Amino acid sequence: MAEYKDYINSLSEIEKSALLETFNIGASHAATALYQMTGIETSVSVPSIEIVPIKDVGEEFKDEVKVAVYVELGKEFDGHIFFITDFQDALKICGLMLGTNECSELDELGKSSIMEMGNILASAFATAISNFLGITIDQTPPQMVIDFLPAIIDLALIDVAKYSEHTILLKTDIKLGEALFKEHLLVFPRPDGMKAILKKLKEVLGC
DSSP states (O other): OHHHHHHHHOOOHHHHHHHHHHHHHHHHHHHHHHHHHHOSOEEEEEEEEEEEEGGGGGGGSOSSOEEEEEEEEEETSOEEEEEEEEHHHHHHHHHHHHTSSOOSSOOHHHHHHHHHHHHHHHHHHHHHHHHHHTOOEEEOOOEEEEEOHHHHHHHHHHHHTTTOSEEEEEEEEEEETTEEEEEEEEEEEOHHHHHHHHHHHHHHHTO
8 A cells, every 4th residue: 555655645746737737638538418408508627636645535524415426437547536525515506507406415317417517527537547648547327426525436446455545536616607615526536547547647747
């Protein structure tokens, strides 16, 4: 675990900036896809990237029920991505995507709309990583989890915790029409994926 911890903690500020730019390219593609799906003027941006100890992730979130869309990545980049939103935000997003003021509950149609948004975001970020590294990344069909954060990320921890005590936290701003939502994506890369990212960053930056 110590070796992988060194890899994920060794990102310099310049490397983080380059990686942030990569994720923002993915965010731009996600905004286009969401606009095409909803017809609502949409923007998506990632204002910051942080390497966070898994044990401290909960401090970034209120102790409330969350709605998460989970996708597992594979082939040439193994890892996990979670799109995480507050339950009340999910109801508002659901309403906007379905053309109502706000969903009163997350029924099957509402869950489907949130899951599609999460899948679009995860796919866009996975594609950004794929293009950046010049590799092929497969992803599983999205899963939705409604629970408190520790139970949600258990899906990844069963796999990743044996390699690392850290995760990549992407604060993600999503604007649908006039409504702004400040959400999060968590990326849990396995060791080979993180090493590939660092190697490519050093090539690009001439480190």
